[in-house]
Amino acid sequence: MNGAVLRLENVDKFYGAVGQGVHAVRNVSMDVGQGDIIALLGSSGCGKTSTLRMIAGFEETSRGKIHLSGREVQTLPPVRRHVAMAFEGYSLYPTVNVRDNIAFALKAQRLPRAEVDAKVTEVTKMLEIDDILERMPNSLSGGQQQRASLARALIRDADLYLLDEPMGQLEPQLRTLLRGRLKHFIKERGMTAILVTHDQTEANALADEIAVMEDGVLQQFASPAELKERPANLFTGTFVGEPPMNVFPVSVESKAERLVLRFEGGQCLNYPESAFAAEVRAALIANGRVVIGVRPYAVRRSEAGAPANVLTNQWLGDQSHISASFANSTIVLVEHDRARVAIGDRIMIELSPTDLHVFDPESGMAISHGRELT
């Protein structure tokens, strides 16, 4: 297994008959190594929770295999998979207090009382819930219940920790604080964890690698940096990153040693052909029409660029978000200084070839990224 704790092999999930029902997870394959933190990132209904529940054993896999610590587990009941899980809906046992909820699994293993207490104290201090241990679950706020549920999962000894939206209910300050502590806690112990989230900040902050899912398909499985710099397709390109990537369909013309990108509104940007690697240039010309993407913080203002009209200019305290009408669409720029432009102003926009992501307009797959452009 090459040290992989978890391996998904062509996993499919249908709700209803195989081949007919709702196809929630489509042919997902991935490897998770020992000690890795993986985020399953996607919007609601993208199949991330279904994937997690198949790993836990609460949903059957319709097709494919799941290996956990070298064993094939897709037909095993949850009790025999040796995983721990924190549930999105908390699911604390309503009849016992927070302490007993958290210590439940340890007590079942008949660990010495002192050891159980020490572990409970450690994990609850980390999550800032050590003051509510004697309270009953129904007297807690959503955020407290969520942390108790998280503690109940983390305290266990398991091969894999599955965390379903572990911080969704927390206040922003607490979330930021606990993110750091949680990551330290997991890394320090060499635990392997998969967290499901729709919050990309959380995924970026916690995960070593992020699996982006949409429509049941694993779109890309890569490090946060790679997702940003080398998105595999238009979906990942536009889904990851805040504000989202600007995308425009363009036609490509080659004129007198220059490549001209013509936008739908008639604006053109042209580059010396030498700015592109030979094979990219060939691909661009062969395609004729492509979709280009550019991150908002890579859009520059320069007199040499193409014109756009400012629609809004928002100063967020540390950066300006400017949106402008451009190419029959809207382009968003992020500038780190306070931009002195007003609504209605005409600005000139320049897109550097090294910042362009080029996608196939039919398949949405990436053709090239700025880094490959010379």
Place this chain on the structure above:
Amino acid sequence: MDQTSTLEKVLRRVAISLVILFFMFPIFWIVLMSFQTNETILRVPPSVIFEPTLSNYVALVTGKLETQAGTLEINFMSNLWNSLFLSAGSVAVGLILGIPAAYAFGRIKFRGSEDIAFTLLSFRFAPPLLVLLPLTIYFQKIGLADTYFGLIWVYQLIVLPLILWIVRGYFEDIPADIEYAYRIAGHSWFSTFRTVALPLAMPGIAAAGLLAFIFAWNNFIFALVLASADKQPVTVGALAFVTASGIQYGQVAAGIVLSILPTLALALYAQRYLVEGLSLGAVKG
């Protein structure tokens, strides 16, 4: 709330008193009747002033009914015992069969589950007599007529759908993830059912059990048709008070008072569960 005027408070109390009077009067009157002889009961006009007697209760307990036509043997106490045995037995069997079934219907999706659950409920739609006549013939053929076993079996028509449908709702109200959390922490399916699902559904189970007991206790027609004198419950046994020399109102009343007692005791005991059970919220985590 503090703004209600004195007049409103008075009117409200009067209204509540009237309602209580309306519902409690028959029971109150029956209790009075049980301490009177037939003569004082039937005098015109009726009066609440009389010389109380325990003769009705004595007659029931000793099994000797004194009438103008002579002494009659009645087996009221054995009827009472039969009622208790049949009702408790039916509810016990109903719970043993119904709770796992309710859990299955509530938790597991399988082909035809709704149809089966509805069929079980539909037993309650049919008039009992429609079922009884063919059943009588079958029971006589296979030797189940006039046995406790046969009666308890037929009583399942009453108690099983009731238990199944009430308890099913309670199981469905328990978030499935609570059970998953328990299972993933290293417990089997059965241990999860026993340790998590059952206790959480307990108010519903208590409510369903109590209701089923009351329904079984009050059943008349099944036992009338299928049971002979020594297996009859009080509902049927009360017919013995209609004698050749007239209806023995005093004994009927005493019989009613005695036969109310076990259900009343059970209801008082289970009241806490019943209230919690019928007002769902208590189950929610």
